[in-house]
């Protein structure tokens with residue numbers, strides 16, 4: 112592997128002092144910091160320039176041998192050597208999301224204004240739990256939250272908080288929904304007294320293609336996986352309203368208590384958007400909390416030409432937004448929004464040392480009252496600098512362009528009888544499988560399962576795999592405006608080549624079994 116190209120001739124190798132003071136980030140050590148930053152920059156430069164493939168294709172066994180050889184108790188005492196080690200252990204084999212042929216999961220390429228923000232926020236290292244640990248950071252986060260609320264179309268009673276991701280936002284939504292239901296139904300306060308006697312009968316409805324963090328949240332909240340009722344989807348992979356009605360009726364007939372409904376605005380696999388306004392009507396009739404999981408679909412909030420696809424989101428009781436999926440933001444960048452800010456009381460802990468003046472409106476704002484975290488990163492600065500330098504319209508244009516690419520990819524693959532497509536893209540994913548009428552269902556499942564792994568091993572591209580009603584499919588997730596239809600066609604050709612070689616292997620196995 113190449114060594115790091117020296118960027119600073121005289122000081123390319125920084126041998127660090129032995130005094131611990133020499134490592135502390137402060138005005139005395141700025142020169143060391145700057146030199147190390149230059150070397151890091153050169154490393155990033157090289158990594159991006161030399162990443163011709165999405166991934167080196169290294170197997171985890173080989174890499175774990177190399178990692179095992181590192182002796183953490185013996186520091187290298189040298190920045191350049193340590194960076195070179197990171198290069199060979201990590202950068203040379205990382206999975207590069209900015210590569211046009213990375214079309215696997217919901218990982219976007221990132222905007223550079225967000226990357227420089229990351230550098231800033233780590234250097235200053237504010238913690239956003241209390242005003243006295245962040246000052247302006249608190250107000251900047253609040254302004255980004257208020258901007259998001261405005262884009263959603265919620266009223267002034269709404270509020271929100273940055274979270275670590277969609278999973279945490281969904282957990283918060285269901286926590287508030289659960290505690291609100293207990294209070295409404297029996298005046299019981301779960302925050303203070305734990306789950307009430309009815310809690311095991313609470314039920315949460317979501318579509319069968321909603322995100323698994325809904326189930327996980329129900330388990331974490333003491334309701335259990337079985338509290339989540341998966342509702343069948345229609346041909347467009349949106350929650351089927353008749354199936355929902357039947358599921359709610361059955362739930363009540365069994366003596367269970369419907370408390371919440373999760374509408375997914377952009378399902379992880381199909382990008383399908385549940386009919387939010389119609390679901391709201393259903394929620395009103397049964398007093399259900401309506402949570403809109405827009406972890407993926409939130410990109411539409413920036414795309415004025417497609418904003419109507421989210422119609423009804425402004426009627427939600429709570430919303431999940433993942434800027435690290437469709438706002439070109441680095442991980443983590445995510446928000447949880449609630450329509451009635453009073454509901455945050457269910458997770459506020461009155462720790463006097465943190466917020467002695469909590470009841471005083473003159474007191475400075477402490478965001479910890481709205482979070483399940485305490486010490487918390489200033490992730491909002493990344494979106495702030497992105498909006499200030501690049502603007503939301505540019506983010507929206509990127510989202511619209513990847514949606515258009517998904518539609519043209521659909522048209523391209525549809526022309527090939529060896530590809531079976533199971534939906535028309537609504538956002539920017541495409542789910543399909545390689546098909547061959549001569550193969551059994553079982554063989555086709557195996558074949559499509561293996562295609563994904565084999566392509567990953569080759570490293571030229573990365574695609575995803577998913578399962579729907581027992582059948583394995585392949586998936587493209589398009590978030591990169593640099594991915595062109597030619598890239599898609601070339602990946603499709605790779606998939607076919609891979610399928611033929613696996614088929615040949617299947618045949619050999621068959622004959623050897625005869």
Ligand SMILES: *Cc1c(COP(=O)(O)O)cnc(C)c1O
Pocket residue numbers: 217275276277278279281321322324375377378379404405406407433445
């Ligand atoms: C990705 C995703 C989540 C989870 O978000 P993380 O940021 O990965 O925790 C939740 N819901 C949907 C629909 C998603 O696509």
